[in-house]
Amino acid sequence: MLKTIALVGNPNVGKTTIFNTLTGLRQHVGNWPGVTVEKKEGIFKYRDKEFLVVDLPGIYSMTAHSVDELIARNFILEGNADVIVDIVDSTCLMRNLFLTMELFEMGAKNVIIVLNKFDLIKKKGVEIDIKEMQKVLGVPVVPTNAKSGEGLEELKRLIVMMAEGKITTNPVIPKYDEDIEREIEHVSQVLKGTPLAEKYPIRWLAIKLLQRDEEVIKLVLKYLGQSKMDEILKHIGELEQKYKRSLDIVMASQKYDFLEELLRRFVRHPAEIRETLSDQLDKLLTHPVYGLISMVIVFYILFQFVFTLGGPLQEWLDSAFSWLGEAIAPHIANETLRGLIVDGIIGGVGAVLSFFPLVFLLFVGMSILEDTGYMARIAAMMERFLRVFNLPGKAIIPMVLAFGCNVPAIMATRTLENERDRILTMLVNPLVPCVARMVVITFLAGTFFPGKAALVAISIYAIAIALALLSALILGKFFIKGEESPFVIELPEYSIPSWKTVIIHSWERSKEFLRKAATVILLGSIAIWYLSSYPQSVGTGLSYAERLGRAFEPIARLMGLDWKAAVSLIFGIIAKENVIATYSVIYGVSEESLAGAMVHAMTPLQAYVLALVTTLYLPCIATLAAIRAEGGIKWMVVAAVYNLTLATVVGILAYAIGSVI
Amino acid sequence: MYVPLTALNEGEAGVVVDIQGGPNARAKLVAMGIAPGVTVKVIKGRGPGPMIIAVGSSRIAIGWGIARKIIVRRV
Numbered sequence: 001m002l003k004t005i006a007l008v009g010n011p012n013v014g015k016t017t018i019f020n021t022l023t024g025l026r027q028h029v030g031n032w033p034g035v036t037v038e039k040k041e042g043i044f045k046y047r048d049k050e051f052l053v054v055d056l057p058g059i060y061s062m063t064a065h066s067v068d069e070l071i072a073r074n075f076i077l078e079g080n081a082d083v084i085v086d087i088v089d090s091t092c093l094m095r096n097l098f099l100t101m102e103l104f105e106m107g108a109k110n111v112i113i114v115l116n117k118f119d120l121i122k123k124k125g126v127e128i129d130i131k132e133m134q135k136v137l138g139v140p141v142v143p144t145n146a147k148s149g150e151g152l153e154e155l156k157r158l159i160v161m162m163a164e165g166k167i168t169t170n171p172v173i174p175k176y177d178e179d180i181e182r183e184i185e186h187v188s189q190v191l192k193g194t195p196l197a198e199k200y201p202i203r204w205l206a207i208k209l210l211q212r213d214e215e216v217i218k219l220v221l222k223y224l225g226q227s228k229m230d231e232i233l234k235h236i237g238e239l240e241q242k243y244k245r246s247l248d249i250v251m252a253s254q255k256y257d258f259l260e261e262l263l264r265r266f267v268r269h270p271a272e273i274r275e276t277l278s279d280q281l282d283k284l285l286t287h288p289v290y291g292l293i294s295m296v297i298v299f300y301i302l303f304q305f306v307f308t309l310g311g312p313l314q315e316w317l318d319s320a321f322s323w324l325g326e327a328i329a330p331h332i333a334n335e336t337l338r339g340l341i342v343d344g345i346i347g348g349v350g351a352v353l354s355f356f357p358l359v360f361l362l363f364v365g366m367s368i369l370e371d372t373g374y375m376a377r378i379a380a381m382m383e384r385f386l387r388v389f390n391l392p393g394k395a396i397i398p399m400v401l402a403f404g405c406n407v408p409a410i411m412a413t414r415t416l417e418n419e420r421d422r423i424l425t426m427l428v429n430p431l432v433p434c435v436a437r438m439v440v441i442t443f444l445a446g447t448f449f450p451g452k453a454a455l456v457a458i459s460i461y462a463i464a465i466a467l468a469l470l471s472a473l474i475l476g477k478f479f480i481k482g483e484e485s486p487f488v489i490e491l492p493e494y495s496i497p498s499w500k501t502v503i504i505h506s507w508e509r510s511k512e513f514l515r516k517a518a519t520v521i522l523l524g525s526i527a528i529w530y531l532s533s534y535p536q537s538v539g540t541g542l543s544y545a546e547r548l549g550r551a552f553e554p555i556a557r558l559m560g561l562d563w564k565a566a567v568s569l570i571f572g573i574i575a576k577e578n579v580i581a582t583y584s585v586i587y588g589v590s591e592e593s594l595a596g597a598m599v600h601a602m603t604p605l606q607a608y609v610l611a612l613v614t615t616l617y618l619p620c621i622a623t624l625a626a627i628r629a630e631g632g633i634k635w636m637v638v639a640a641v642y643n644l645t646l647a648t649v650v651g652i653l654a655y656a657i658g659s660v661i
Numbered sequence: 662m663y664v665p666l667t668a669l670n671e672g673e674a675g676v677v678v679d680i681q682g683g684p685n686a687r688a689k690l691v692a693m694g695i696a697p698g699v700t701v702k703v704i705k706g707r708g709p710g711p712m713i714i715a716v717g718s719s720r721i722a723i724g725w726g727i728a729r730k731i732i733v734r735r736v
Contacts, residue, residue, distance in 0.1 A: 092694075
């Protein structure tokens with residue numbers, strides 16, 4: 001068994017950078033069992049020894065009000081970590097050490113404190129006496145600057161020593177006033193001797209009971225029974241009467257007082273909060289008007305960067321795959337096998353894989369925005385507007401990314417802390433038109449509405465976005481319940497991102513995309529190839545795809561469309577551009593002369609409905625695969641059914657309204 | 662004088678006396694350093710957009726809804 005090292009800390013303290021330094025490229029991302037919270041693990045090698053590093057979710061406290069906190073708390077409580085590396089932002093010691101105090105209160109002894117961003121604190125004129133700090137807190141303390149790598153060698157050395165049991169610690173434990181200490185003692189006596197006391201530190205259980213921690217109350221109730229529990233709660237109620245406020249607030253306040261006393265012994269402040277340049281910038285960037293304008297500019301630059309750099313790469317990959325198909329084809333004698341490999345696998349998977357440069361670059365851009373601290377400002381600015389639609393401010397990030405490609409957008413929902421927010425954002429995200437759908441929209445708008453193409457295209461975008469917001473409003477109100485998280489966001493200090501972190505982060509996330517291409521997308525492509533080639537190829541009217549199209553024809557008819565549209569939409573599930581490509585196969589014309597053929601076969605209204613339905617119906621398989629990976633099969637099915645229903649209803653309505661006009 | 666945080670003007674500071682609101686919101690605020698006894702300073706107050714307050718050297722953007730539930734003593 002490898003010894004386990006757990007990284008704990010507040011968000012934005014530099015945990016990821018330290019995790020990357022320890023594990024390098026020997027890491028992988030998954031989900032914690034049962035929940036969609038990112039689980040990062042990696043192997044840390046030191047000389048000839050290996051350790052498992054687990055990056056726990058970034059949290060402010062161990063109150064277990066969110067899934068993230070619960071994960072971190074249970075991981076520590078269950079004694080899964082041989083060494084706990086507690087990463088502390090030295091520019092914000094008080095709040096960061098609050099979490100450390102909770103850690104100590106939970107009985108954790110095997111802790112190393114990392115004082116990260118130590119270079120910044122010096123600049124601010126704050127002095128920290130490390131030796132005294134170690135003595136006061138009772139555990140080793142290492143000052144570091146994760147970005148430059150300063151102090152990390154020392155950290156590695158300490159980790160190994162602690163893992164091997166060569167360091168003894170004596171963590172300080174927060175003390176409360178007499179009344180509370182007496183009550184803690186009283187509750188501890190009641191708990192003594194129960195099986196719980198063997199599993200968890202008694203003092204911690206008692207403190208959590210005083211704070212009316214729901215999880216702990218449930219746990220203790222099982223062992224003590226209702227009557228003893230009632231007695232404890234009665235005592236707590238009496239104390240609260242005395243303080244005239246709830247004990248969690250009283251204890252938090254006392255814990256901060258206790259911490260302040262400790263800090264006085266090893267920190268010298270010039271303190272005095274002064275307004276800084278970044279405060280001025282914050283006011284501007286969180287302003288509903290100026291903030292919005294700057295956001296539009298920033299995202300415009302982001303998309304320029306992604307498409308100027310990624311566009312040619314995508315085209316190059318696309319032609320590389322066609323070349324590969326053509327090169328391989330003559331060497332496969334068996335016709336079925338050739339079809340499977342060339343059209344099914346290389347054609348289908350290649351179409352999706354060619355998007356990889358775009359996905360990767362989108363993640364690079366997003367990581368940069370995140371690491372500079374800008375994302376938090378956008379989230380703060382958008383909070384008010386998006387809350388109206390039951391979405392958190394942070395949801396703006398996946399929503400904007402979705403204009404590029406829904407896949408990284410779905411993956412970006414990971415940055416949302418709350419489960420309900422995440423599911424909701426994930427479900428409405430596919431309604432935002434991506435580049436592939438833009439191709440279909442602009443083709444149809446340009447072909448059928450010459451002179452008014454832009455207006456038509458914009459109307460489709462507007463309908464799609466309005467439906468996304470409306471869906472969030474309705475789904476959030478009636479179907480996806482859960483507690484709304486209160487709006488409090490830390491605005492991290494602006495900083496220059498570390499390239500290493502940006503690249504590793506983007507690679508880690510986009511690797512998922514490749515993995516999907518190798519599994520779900522591969523299977524999907526093969527299935528669709530099969531449907532379109534058997535028993536005879538598309539165009540003959542006999543293929544399964546065409547029969548399926550005819551089966552769906554009654555529904556298509558309601559939207560004013562025919563079986564050809566149904567077939568195109570089925571193929572569009574691989575990648576939405578296929579909607580157009582399929583028409584050229586059915587009509588047997590090249591894509592260049594398709595416009596002419598289609599104008600004769602369709603009315604502008606039908607074209608409009610087709611563009612609209614293409615935008616709204618089932619997302620492409622890559623997106624469905626992303627939803628499955630992030631939220632599980634259940635939400636993938638919900639998303640598919642929801643989008644399909646919505647597209648059908650809107651399509652029928654649009655046709656009906658259009659026919660009247 | 663005890664007032665809600667939202668009553669402070671830009672540049673004014675206050676010491677937190679109490680936090681009302683549900684346990685979830687309370688716990689989140691406390692963990693972010695906004696606890697009774699702590700001094701907070703308003704960086705951006707009235708006007709559109711969220712409030713921005715300074716707690717120690719960190720900056721926190723906070724919705725008006727919860728800011729109203731933080732009771733402070735003017736300093």
